[in-house]
Amino acid sequence: MSSNLPVLLFLVPFVMGVSMPLLTAKRRSWCPNITLGTFGVMLLLSIANLRVVLAQGSIEYAFGGWAAPIGIAWLNDSIAAIVVLIMSLVAVITQIYGRLDIAKDLEKSIPYYTLILIMVSGLVGVIFAADLFNVFVFLEVVALTGYALVGAAGGKGLVYAFRYLLLGSFGASLYLLGLGHLYVATGTLNMEDLAVRLPELMTSTAVAGGLIYIFLGLSIKMALIPLHSWLPDAYANAPSSVTPLLASTVTKVSLVAWIRIEYSIIAPGVEVSHVPVVVLLEELGVIAALIGGALALIQTNLKRMFAYGGISHIGLILIGVSLGNTTGFAGGMFYLINDAVMQASLFMIAGTLIYYHGVHTLEDLRGVGRQSPWLTGALVVAAVAMVGLPPTGGFFGKWNIILGALEAQHYLAAFTVVASTLLTLAYFLKIFSCWFHQPQHATSEPLVVSNALRFSLGAISFSMIALGLMSDTIFQFLIESITTGGV
Amino acid sequence: MFELLETLIQRPNFVVFVILFLWGIYIMSAHPNLVKKLIGLYIVQTSVIFFLVAFSAKDGATVPIILADSGLVDPMLYANPLPHALTVTAIVVQIATLGVSLALVSAIYRKFGSLDEDEILEQLK
Known part of the structure; x- marks a missing residue:
């Protein structure tokens, strides 16, 4: 039973998603509850899975009993266990929130909930897959449902979804092209098998080309600058009820897929004309972190500002995992987990602002702070986490990335983390200066927000702080995976 | 120069792949019409599938089905089944993408009354 947990984690949302039309054909009001229940079951299963991984270390799951190089394998290691746990947590919280904020025509729409469930099952697949082609298929499941969800609200969203x-x-x-190149060169698609066969082939242009194609394909999916242009418009116009889930998972999971490939295939010593490949990746991260932060600063639309904030964080994570030492890796992975929670929180706040106050831009924000103490609290916690102050998780992630950069003597990377922190601080100051601004007209009574909204905002803020408090344990746990994973 | 030409002539499949791939990218980026952009995307995807098929082609190979009484088999006689399995799956993904994209295009047409990107962007302002 316990060894089947990864597959169960995939099957639960998938089966529920496919059978949603059967279950709810006559009782449409059940849709949100069934979705929430499924995510709840996933959360329990992922906690159980984490316990199993804690007790037994990483486990390889062979489908149909065919072991890795011949059959298809999933890898259930500490990275997968913890990312799946955080993802299920975010899914539960955003679903509780999504029920309040949902548009009237989506409220009882069976396809909408089916899409959400199938997207989550695809995310689980990407996280566990230890086979390049499996990663491709699950990424496409996530992407196809993502396109449909971005366009679900209709209107402008359709064009940006297209x-x-x-x-x-x-x-x-x-990505598929790169995968083909690697298959031609090695005759295998299993990551562990590739890690054995590739090092001696690294001089071959087919392998180098294949890895570059794979990286380019994944960097479009993870919205790495300069390939980010689809993201801000898509998230700004997607339905508010699902944006937190999209923003916190889709790009992060593509990055997890890349980290797996990077760590199983590219050895730290591999060089392209005397420059190590990981240093090139790190420089790309530097560019993304700085430009993303600067672009966030000049936005006036709140959702777009938060989207650019997320884009700059992708850069930070890429810096962390490409430093080539365990400190940086643990910092980057930990920041990835935190970023999933922070993005969910920010987009929930932005969605609530639109729903209750009709606020879309910074200008509209004036005086909102006096009406909504709960929102103010959640925004303050989210801001503290985004800027990276203790005791939130954001601080410990950035701290370890800086330590890793100093250890590797990459001072530009360390400088970038600090500079992007300052940029983040700058755009949150812009938000707060409007937030606590004297309202233009007489203040109305404080808004009555529902308990479910209070719960979801409270839970997401609490998890940001809890991640910070547990950071040491999580670091140890993450480092285990790369020492056993063969770097 | 001559050697390069010779390598190209010996590999017509890959030359066709490169032409199709670049052609698809050109159509995707240059045409304002959304359906033509989709056609460009479809050509790119098909060219990648063509690439997968091209490298797995083998002259005179038989289907990789092993009978119970065939005993030891010589792998050189059989076509490698894995690229074909990849191709079939990739085609399925491609068809699903096409379905979603056509649904989006028809929704855009109903909403904006046009398929021309410039006209739609004009209306979005």
């Missing part, structure tokens, strides 16, 4: 589709599918084609 743009997302063009770029995303092109990225998937590049």
Whole structure:
């Protein structure tokens, strides 16, 4: 039973998603509850899975009993266990929130909930897959449902969903092309097997080309600058009820897929004309972190500002995992987990602002702070986490990335983390200066918000602080995976 | 130069792949019409599938089905089944993408009354 947990984690949302039309054909009001229940079951299963991994270390799951190089394998290691846990947690919280904020025509729409469930099952697949082609298939499941969800609100969202589709599918084609190159060169697609066969082939242009195509394809999906252009518009126009889930999972999971490939295939010593490959990746992260932060600073639309904040964090995570030492890796992975929670929180706040106050831009924000103490609290916690102050998780992630950069003597990377922190601080100061501004007209009574909204905002803020308090344990746990994973 | 030409002539499949791939990218980025952009995307995806098929082609190979009484088999006689399995799956993904994208295009047409990107962007302002 315990060894089947990864597959159960995938099957629960998938089966529920497919059978949603059967279950709710006559009782449409059940849809949100069934979705929430499924995510709840996933949360319990992922906690159980984490316990199993804690007790037994990483486990390889062979489908149909065929072991890795011949059959298809899933890898259930500490990275997968903890990312799945955080993802299920975010899914539960955003679903509780999504029930309040949902548009009237989506409220009882069976396809909408089916899409959410199938997207989550695809995310689980990407996280566990230890086979390049499996990663491709699950990434496409996530992407296709993502395109449909971005366009679910209709209107402007449709055009941006179409743009997302063009770029995303092109990225998937590049990934498939790279995968083909690697298969031609090695005759295998299993990551562990590739890690054995590739090092001696690293001089081959087919392998180098394949890895570049894979990276390009994945960087479109993870919105790495300069391939980010689909993301801000898509998330700003997607339905508010599902944006937190999209923003916190889709790009992060593509990055997890890349981290797996990077750590199982590219050895730290591999060089391209005397420059180690990981240093090139780190420089790309530097560019993304700085430009993303600067672009966030000049936005006036709140959702777009938060989206650019997320884009700059992708850069930070890439810096952390490409430093080539365990400190940086643990910092980067930990920051990835934190970023999932922070993005969910920010987009929940932005969605609530639109729902209760009709606020879309910074200008509209004036005086909102006096009406909504709960929102103010959640925003303050989210801001503290985004800027990276203790005791939130954001601080410990950034701290370890800086330590890793100093250890590797990459001072530009360390400087970038500090600079992007300052940029984050700058755009949150812009928000707060409007937030606590004297309202233009007489203040109304404090708004009555529902308990469910209070619960979801409280839970997400609490998890940011809890991640910070447990950071040491999580670091130890994450480092285990790369020492056993063969770097 | 001559050697390069010779390598290209010996590998017509890959030359076709490169032409199709670049052609698809050109159509995707240059045409304002959304359906033509989709056609460009479809050509890119098909070219990648063509690439997968091209490298797995083998002259005179038989289907990789082993009978109970065939005993030891010589792998050189059989086509490698894995690239074909990949191709079939990739085609399924491609068809699903096409379905979603056509649904989006028809929704855009109903909403904006046009398929021209410039006209739609004009209306979005």
